[in-house]
Amino acid sequence: xxxxxxxxxxxxxxxxxxxxxxxxxxxxxxxxxxxxxxxxxxxxxxxxxxxxxxxxxxxxxxxxxxxxxxxxxxxxxxxxxxxxxxxxxxxxxxxxxxxxxxxxxxxxxxxxxxxxxxxxxxxxxxxxxxxxxxxxxxxxxxxxxxxxxxxxxxxxxxxxxxxxxxxxxxxxxxxxxxxxxxxxxxxxxxxxxxxxxxxxxxxxxxxxxxxxxxxxxxxxxxxx
Amino acid sequence: xxxxxxxxxxxxxxxxxxxxxxxxxxxxxxxxxxxxxxxxxxxxxxxxxxxxxxxxxxxxxxxxxxxxxxxxxxxxxxxxxxxxxxxxxxxxxxxxxxxxxxxxxxxxxxxxxxxxxxxxxxxxxxxxxxxxxxxxxxxxxxxxxxxxxxxxxxxxxxxxxxxxxxxxxxxxxxxxxxxxxxxxxxxxxxxxxxxxxxxxxxxxxxxxxxxxxxxxxxxxxxxx
DNA sequence: CCGGATCCGTAACGATACTG
DNA sequence: CAGTATCGTTACGGATCCGG
Numbered sequence: 001x002x003x004x005x006x007x008x009x010x011x012x013x014x015x016x017x018x019x020x021x022x023x024x025x026x027x028x029x030x031x032x033x034x035x036x037x038x039x040x041x042x043x044x045x046x047x048x049x050x051x052x053x054x055x056x057x058x059x060x061x062x063x064x065x066x067x068x069x070x071x072x073x074x075x076x077x078x079x080x081x082x083x084x085x086x087x088x089x090x091x092x093x094x095x096x097x098x099x100x101x102x103x104x105x106x107x108x109x110x111x112x113x114x115x116x117x118x119x120x121x122x123x124x125x126x127x128x129x130x131x132x133x134x135x136x137x138x139x140x141x142x143x144x145x146x147x148x149x150x151x152x153x154x155x156x157x158x159x160x161x162x163x164x165x166x167x168x169x170x171x172x173x174x175x176x177x178x179x180x181x182x183x184x185x186x187x188x189x190x191x192x193x194x195x196x197x198x199x200x201x202x203x204x205x206x207x208x209x210x211x212x213x214x215x216x217x218x219x220x221x222x223x224x
Numbered sequence: 225x226x227x228x229x230x231x232x233x234x235x236x237x238x239x240x241x242x243x244x245x246x247x248x249x250x251x252x253x254x255x256x257x258x259x260x261x262x263x264x265x266x267x268x269x270x271x272x273x274x275x276x277x278x279x280x281x282x283x284x285x286x287x288x289x290x291x292x293x294x295x296x297x298x299x300x301x302x303x304x305x306x307x308x309x310x311x312x313x314x315x316x317x318x319x320x321x322x323x324x325x326x327x328x329x330x331x332x333x334x335x336x337x338x339x340x341x342x343x344x345x346x347x348x349x350x351x352x353x354x355x356x357x358x359x360x361x362x363x364x365x366x367x368x369x370x371x372x373x374x375x376x377x378x379x380x381x382x383x384x385x386x387x388x389x390x391x392x393x394x395x396x397x398x399x400x401x402x403x404x405x406x407x408x409x410x411x412x413x414x415x416x417x418x419x420x421x422x423x424x425x426x427x428x429x430x431x432x433x434x435x436x437x438x439x440x441x442x443x444x445x446x447x448x
Numbered sequence: 449c450c451g452g453a454t455c456c457g458t459a460a461c462g463a464t465a466c467t468g
Numbered sequence: 469c470a471g472t473a474t475c476g477t478t479a480c481g482g483a484t485c486c487g488g
Contacts, residue, residue, distance in 0.1 A: 004480095006250065007271065007334075007336070008337065009337045009343075009400070010339070010343035010344060011320075011325030011404075012250065012253050012343070012347070013324070013343070014325075015321065016249060016250070018324070020246070020249075021460085023461095026232075026240070029234075037469080037470085038469075038471070039470070039471095042470090042471095046231065046232075047230070047231065047462075048462080049462045050464095050472085051462090051463095051472070051473080052461065052462075053471090054471055054472075077469075078469095078470085085327070088323060088326075091319070092319035092320045092322070092323040093236060093320065095315070095317075095319055096235075096316045096320065097234075097239065099235070099239055099312060099316040100234075100235035100237070101235030101238075102235075103242075103309070104233075104238045109233045113232065113233045115232065119232065119233075119234035119235075180235075228479090245479085246479080261450080262450070262451050263449085263451075271482095274451085274483095275452080275455095275481090278453075300450095301450075302451085
């Protein structure tokens with residue numbers, strides 16, 4: 001059975017031939033916060049049929065965008081992870097995700113709508129200029145609208161993981177809309193300016209640095 | 225009939241709820257090279273059903289991403305055009321299009337595959353730093369793998385249109401892969417270096433400037 | 449000719465049940 | 469846990485037709 005294609009010699013068309021089908025890009029997004037098991041994916045992607053998920057990961061693996069890895073014992077389990085090509089794709093999704101974020105500013109979270117902090121945090125984290133974090137090592141616990149995720153900064157490497165950190169340096173408690181607005185701010189606000197909308201527990205110096213990393217980001221004003 | 229939604233409070237999911245269905249983003253791409261009539265779209269998007277195209281443009285219009293405009297008389301016709309929100313979306317597609325471009329480098333154009341120069345040129349044109357073109361006014365006729373499109377630079381404004389220009393300042397004859405590689409080059413090559421792969425007729429100074437605009441672009445090495 | 453609408457066969461998707 | 473099998477529903481593709 002041949003794969004459906006737009007049959008156009010065009011970068012966008014070819015991208016969509018590969019990853020334009022339903023759910024595919026959300027699987028990629030899911031793997032941006034670290035390797036995941038099949039059931040992790042099924043759990044996060046509410047509404048996807050298990051059969052369709054299996055077909056998607058198989059296709060993504062064949063296309064070299066994700067890889068299936070066996071976890072070291074005694075985990076006795078396997079995980080899916082992004083390949084370098086998959087990470088490049090993930091980076092290319094950032095502007096599209098931010099565009100969606102800007103356009104949903106006006107309307108709050110809908111009742112019954114699924115939500116995980118890492119879904120947004122993985123994209124906001126890519127805005128941090130890695131070269132601005134050399135020598136820095138910090139574990140930042142976020143709680144966005146009550147959903148927990150961790151931003152880890154380790155000397156130029158920035159990662160996001162779901163859930164709770166063991167010993168976070170600071171804890172940031174805020175809402176998604178506030179956080180997103182921060183990345184578009186341009187100049188970093190002071191802690192007191194945002195104290196009403198962002199509650200931060202822990203080292204104030206690190207907190208202020210975080211505000212600067214997010215607001216004076218790599219893209220400057222390049223994105224809408 | 226309710227619209228299908230991923231039901232996730234996430235920028236990427238919301239984007240895909242809006243424009244993730246088949247053909248939708250290609251309609252947006254098509255309008256990046258100027259307003260188009262319904263039949264222009266149907267002609268460019270080979271394989272789309274006329275019924276589906278009508279449904280897509282209607283939905284895009286309802287979502288405020290495109291607008292239907294009546295052409296001044298005696299055209300007696302209507303065109304679709306991007307709204308400001310639609311243009312922001314188009315800008316957000318650039319990295320995805322470039323990602324596809326990079327990953328199709330290895331394989332040439334497939335036999336029977338549709339191709340239009342403006343499909344690629346609209347994305348490459350966004351790489352040009354507008355502030356680097358202040359005071360510049362130039363009409364550049366491209367012929368990429370024999371398909372014609374025009375790049376117009378007018379004092380900070382950069383536009384791409386399909387087809388032939390009336391009085392181009394220079395004519396650039398090259399292939400898509402060469403042109404794409406140029407944007408990833410970093411430092412601009414000299415005219416003699418690329419003379420084998422890019423044939424340029426007209427003012428050499430303008431030609432050299434064009435090479436510089438495309439290679440030292442806005443994103444630097446930010447994109448893979 | 450342009451700008452669609454209608455109809456119908458096929459492919460993709462969603463939900464549930466089932467299995468190694 | 470990591471999928472496969474089945475089946476009803478929705479979306480898409482191609483053709484034809486229709487009003488301005």
